[in-house]
Every structure is written in C-alpha cells, then in structure tokens.
Amino acid sequence: MQRRRKIIHTRRTVTGLALVAAISFVAGMTDAVGLIRFGDFVSFMTGNTTRAALDFAGGNYSHALILFLALWVFIIGNALGIVIAHTVSARRAFVVLASVSLLLGIAAALPADLPRVAFFLVVLAMGAINATVEHIEGLPIGLTYVTGALSRFGRGIGRWLVGDRNPTGWLIQCVPWTGMAGGALSGAFLTRYAPDFALWVVSLVALTVALVTAFLPRPLQLHFQQPIKPAGRALPRGRP
Numbered sequence: 001m002q003r004r005r006k007i008i009h010t011r012r013t014v015t016g017l018a019l020v021a022a023i024s025f026v027a028g029m030t031d032a033v034g035l036i037r038f039g040d041f042v043s044f045m046t047g048n049t050t051r052a053a054l055d056f057a058g059g060n061y062s063h064a065l066i067l068f069l070a071l072w073v074f075i076i077g078n079a080l081g082i083v084i085a086h087t088v089s090a091r092r093a094f095v096v097l098a099s100v101s102l103l104l105g106i107a108a109a110l111p112a113d114l115p116r117v118a119f120f121l122v123v124l125a126m127g128a129i130n131a132t133v134e135h136i137e138g139l140p141i142g143l144t145y146v147t148g149a150l151s152r153f154g155r156g157i158g159r160w161l162v163g164d165r166n167p168t169g170w171l172i173q174c175v176p177w178t179g180m181a182g183g184a185l186s187g188a189f190l191t192r193y194a195p196d197f198a199l200w201v202v203s204l205v206a207l208t209v210a211l212v213t214a215f216l217p218r219p220l221q222l223h224f225q226q227p228i229k230p231a232g233r234a235l236p237r238g239r240p
Helices: 002-038 045-057 061-087 092-109 115-131 147-161 174-193 198-213 218-223
Strands: none
Touching: 002 092, 002 115, 002 174, 002 198, 045 061, 061 092, 061 115, 092 115, 092 198, 115 198, 147 174, 174 198
C-alpha cells in the first residue's frame, strides 16, 4: 500500500511539473510576442506597475491609465479562470487552456487598428491561464511570473545551507522559470521571423497543450487546483 501511494504521488508530481513547464512555455511565448507587438508586458504586472508609475510621474497619463487598466484586466482574467475551472465538472485544465487559446485567437484576428483591444484580450488570457495549475502537491506554483519561483528557489538554497536536506519543494521552482525562459526565447525568434503570424502560433500552441490535457484523468486535473471552501453555516445564538 505504501509503495502504491508513493508511485501515485510520483506520477502526480511528474505530470504536474510537465504541465507547469508546458503552460509556462506558452506564457513565456505570449509575453515575448506581446511585448514586441504591443510594447507592454502582457503578464509581467510588476513591470507594468513600475512603468505606469513612471509614466504618471512623467506626465504620460494616457499610457499610465492603460497600464493600470491592464492590471485590473489581469486580475479579472485570474478570476475568470477560476470561475471557468470550477463551473465545469470535468477536464478543468482543458477548458481553461481552450479558453485561453480562444482569447489569443480573437486577439490575433483583430484588425491592426485595434492594438489596445488585442492587448487587453491577451492580458485577460494570461490572467486566466494561472487557474490551470495552482499547486503541485501543496506547493504554490506561478505560471505567468517567475519572481516568486526564483525567490522560493533562493530561500530553498539558504535553507539547504543551514541544514535542510529536503530539496524537493524548492528545486521544482526551477520548472516554471525554465519553461518561461524557453517560451520567451521561442516567442522572440517567432516574432522576429514571422511577426504577422506570431500570435496565431501562440494560440495554436496553447490549444495543443489544451488537447494534451484532455487526456489527463479528471481526478488528476482536480488535484492541481485549490478546492473551493464554502462558508460555514452560522451557529445559533448562545452556542459556542
């Protein structure tokens, strides 16, 4: 029984990390393509916050407003991803990623004179994609940002140096960074050599990952997301 549990745990971990790497690759591609095409980050909201503050201080209020609005679109995208994931009864990862692919496809199909609409659609997609995998065996995972992953990795090194010999929790933080770095590099080359089709390619890559996740067992897809905890019933007055 113990051996079986260990095998299941290992299988879940490996599958989850492969999924994280693939989704981070999509996010990295999208961020590179979006930055080159729109001139602003589509998932790096820390950078957009700093740039918005600088624009505001420099008197470029219109661009600052666009970036501040992008922050809220990203937040709404995260909320939308959770709603989509927990509304469907099965294949949650597939449905979320398919929705992301659809948003990216719509953004790619928009005419060139609507760049900001396309920008906000891509930001919305990058917010939603975070709902695909929220944790791996209880360890938090970031898909569209790697600052937190690098911070956890660095702190893990520090713990190892002071005697903690359980490296699994912090070593896996390298996975999203590796996926995003590879995706960003691919997106940069893609935009350089095929700028008119770059966003379409990213949409197709997201759809491909979605189709792969469709073959994952439903319990496994549910395992990668935080369960919804409904509010408890109020206790009658006079009872502790």
